[in-house]
Amino acid sequence: MTIKIGILGYGNLGRGVEAAVKMNGDLELKAVYTRRDPSQLKINTEGVPVKSTAELDKGNEDIDILVICGGSATDLPAMTPKYAALYNVIDSFDTHANIPVHFENVDKAAKAAGKVGIISCGWDPGMFSVNRLYSTAILPCGEAYTFWGKGVSQGHSDAVRRIDGVLDCRQYTIPVPAALERVRNGENPELTTREKHTRECFVVAEEGADLERIENEIKTMPNYFSDYDTTVHFITAEEMARDHSGLPHGGSVIYSGTSSEGTKHVIEYSLKLDSNPEFTGSVLAAYARAAVRLNKEGKTGAMTVFDIAPAYLSAIPADELRAHYL
C-alpha cells in the first residue's frame, strides 16, 4: 500500500518534496495545495491535481500526510497547528528559538485530532540535530561545533535584495578553513562568529547605482553581516544566471569529546548538497513515511527527529535492514 502525500506550497521546498516522492516507490503524490489560483500553477508531476487550500480546510482530502512547505517566520506557526487538527503533518520549522512554543502548539492540535505532527525536519534542524544528540549522548564530556557551507543562504540573499539599487544577490556562507582544522584536530577552541564563517555576496546592481554605498550597507547590516568578514562582488545579470543558478549547500557537525583522561574522539557528520531544497525535501519524505507509520501504530502528538527510531524512515523491512545494513 502506498502512502498518500499532499504538498502545501510550491516554492523551492515544495518542488524538492515532489522530486523526493518520485524516488520512493511507496510514496504517491496525491495533490499540491496552493493559496494562489490553482489554475495558474503548473507542477512537475503529470496527472496530479493542483488544488486550493480551501479544499484542504474542509478536512476530508484523501491524503495520509500533508507536507507543509511554508516559511518559518509567519506561515508555519499558523499553518502547522491548523492542519495538525485535520491531517498528519510535517514541516521544516527552523527558527530555533521558537521551537518549544511551536512544538506545544502542534502537540495540542495533533493530540486532540489523533494525528502525528513532525516539526523542524530537514538537515538543520534535522540530520545535524540528530548527530549533535547522538554524539552528546555517547560522549557527554565534549563539545559540538556546527559549520555551514559552502552554500547559498537564502535568508541572507533576500536581505541584500532589499537594499536600494540591488536587482539580485546570491550570498554564500563559507566555513573558515583554519577553524575547521582546529576543531577536527580535537583542540576544542573557543571561536567567535567571525572566526567560524565568512560571507561572500554576488550582487547585480541597477545601472548607475552607487556601488560603494551598496557594499557598505551590506557589510554593516546588523545580525546578517556586521559580525562577519564579508566580500562583495558586483556581477552582471548574465553572470548571475550562468554561474549562480543552483542552490548548493552543506556543512559539518564536528563533535570532539573524551571517554577518559586524555583519550579523545572526533565524530564528524558532513553534507555536500547540490540542492538544498531537494535534500531537505528528501528528508521530509522519509520522515513523512515515519509519521504515517507511527500514527497507524496509534501514536499521536508532536514529534521531532529525536523521537523517531531510524527503522521507521526506511521502506525496507526490518529483517532485511538487520541482515544487510547493520
Place this chain on the structure above:
Amino acid sequence: MTIKIGILGYGNLGRGVEAAVKMNGDLELKAVYTRRDPSQLKINTEGVPVKSTAELDKGNEDIDILVICGGSATDLPAMTPKYAALYNVIDSFDTHANIPVHFENVDKAAKAAGKVGIISCGWDPGMFSVNRLYSTAILPCGEAYTFWGKGVSQGHSDAVRRIDGVLDCRQYTIPVPAALERVRNGENPELTTREKHTRECFVVAEEGADLERIENEIKTMPNYFSDYDTTVHFITAEEMARDHSGLPHGGSVIYSGTSSEGTKHVIEYSLKLDSNPEFTGSVLAAYARAAVRLNKEGKTGAMTVFDIAPAYLSAIPADELRAHYL
C-alpha cells in the same frame, strides 16, 4: 534515580564500558562479573565488587542491565540469550552474517522474560549502521561506502601472533586515499577489496626467526591478508611498547546519492578514535540507558540501533533537547 549497570567480562571492552559509566552521572557500576577467579581481578572502580558469573546465573543480582563484553565467535551467541532470560542485556555482537540468528535467539529469550536485549551495538555494527540506514532512507537512489581505519584491527593482530616465531603484532588497517577521494567526489566507483584498504603489520619476532618466512606467511594468509596489499615491519619489543600501545581506530561511512536527474549529494560520517574499546564502551553505555528506559515503558524483546529513537540515549530531558540541541 541512577541506572544500575553490571559488566560481564573485563577485557579491553569491559574496561571501556567501566570508563564510560564514570562519564555519566546517571549510571552506576554495581558489579563486574568474571568467569575467572574473582579474587584475582582488580578493577578500576573503587568500592565496586568483582563477582563470579555463578552469582549472575542465580538471576537475582541488583542490576538494571548487564553489559556483555564477550567475543562474537563463541561467547556472545551463548551468553546473550542466556542472560536475556534473566536481565536486560546489551552486547556488541559483530559477526554480520550471523546477526539474524542471534537476533532471533535473543528475541525469544528476552520476550519470554519480559526483558529488553540490544544486540550488535558499538560503531560498526552500531553508529556506522545507523548512518547507512539514515542515508539510504533519505536518498534511496545511492550507494554506501564504508572505510575502516586508520586503526588497529585486533582480529588481524591476533592472526599474525599465531604464526610460528611471532611474539607480538599490531596490524593497522588503512583506507586507500585515492579510493576515499573518488567516493567523496560522488563518482560512485566500483572498488575491489584491494582498492579500498591496505594493511600494515608491526611484528616482534623471536630471536633468530626466519623473517622472510614470517613475512610471506602473513602476506599470503587467506581471508586476512591475501586480498590486500600488506606491508610488514619488524620492530623490537621496546619499539612496540613505545609506539604501538594504544588501540586507535576509526573510519568513514560515505553515502553518495541523487534526488533527481543530475543532482548529487554526499553524506559522510567519520570517526577518529583514540581508543576503540573506550568509544565502543561509550556507545554501549548510552544504549544501556535506552534499554532500561524502553523496558520500563513495557517494551520487551531484541532490538538493534535501528529500533531506538535518539532521545532515549541521552540523560538530558526531552524538552531541553528540543530547546538546545534541535
